[in-house]
Amino acid sequence: MSRKWLPPEEFAAALPKATVFGAVFFTDEGDRPVQLRATYSSTHPWQWQGGIAEAGGRPWETAVRECREETGVHLAGPPKLPATVFGLPGKEWPLATVGFVFDGGRLPPGQLAGIVLDPDEHGQVQALTVPEWQELVPGRDHVRLEAVTAARRAGIPAYFGTWDGEA
Template sequence: MSRKWLPPEEFAALLPKAAVFGAVFFTDEDDRPVQLRATYSSTHPWQWPGGTAEAGERPWETAVRECREETGLHVAGPPRLLATVFGLPGKDWPLASVGCVFDGGRLSAGQLAGIVLDPDEHDQVRALTVPEWQELMPGRDHARLEAVMAARHTGIPAYFDTWDWEA
């Protein structure tokens, strides 16, 4: 079988495109996951601090920047990967999504109380047990939460590849 080698720009045009994101996962002193309620998404109402990478930004840099913008918390690192998340594009979003969820550690009661939310993005912060989160989240979101908690407890990063956009 013969192959025709393409110039890099032509080959790149044939490849799938993806948006890259980074997020920080925190728990409180009782090991309860901390999440923020999004003001802009009823589909995925509870989220971790994070967002889409800007040009030239790596996932860890994105996670740190977004966490600071969304909560006022400064995450020092070094980065500890808890999960890689992948989703295929769908009818409402033309790109695949690839992201990294990093461990932000445990927040003290003072740190939790000191969170300053960006009102354009989030209007509430809560720390609940994993079972308590289940009734507040779509099943897929809760499965991702369970995978990240398992990674936190085992030290083995999760690969969560069912974060597809709705077809």
């Protein structure tokens, strides 16, 4: 079998494209996941602190910056990675998604109460049990929340590979 080797730019143009995000998973001292109510998304109304990496950005630096901008919480390292997330493109988002979910630890009551939200992005912060979140988030977001919570508790990183866009 013969192969035709393409120049790197042609080969790269033929590959699937993806966005990369960095997010921070916090819980309160009762081990209840903390999420932020988005002001701009009805598809994913409750989210972790984080965002899509900008050109040249790295997932950890993106998570640190976005967390500080969205909540006022400053993360120290080193990064701990309880999960990675992958999703195929869908009708609402034309690119695949690759995400790195970093463990932000447990927020004591004073720090949780001291979160300052960016009103352009989020309007509320909540710490609820995983079952309580089920009523508030889409099914695939809840499955992802369960996977990340379980991975953090077990200390074994999770790969959540079915966070696909809506068909």
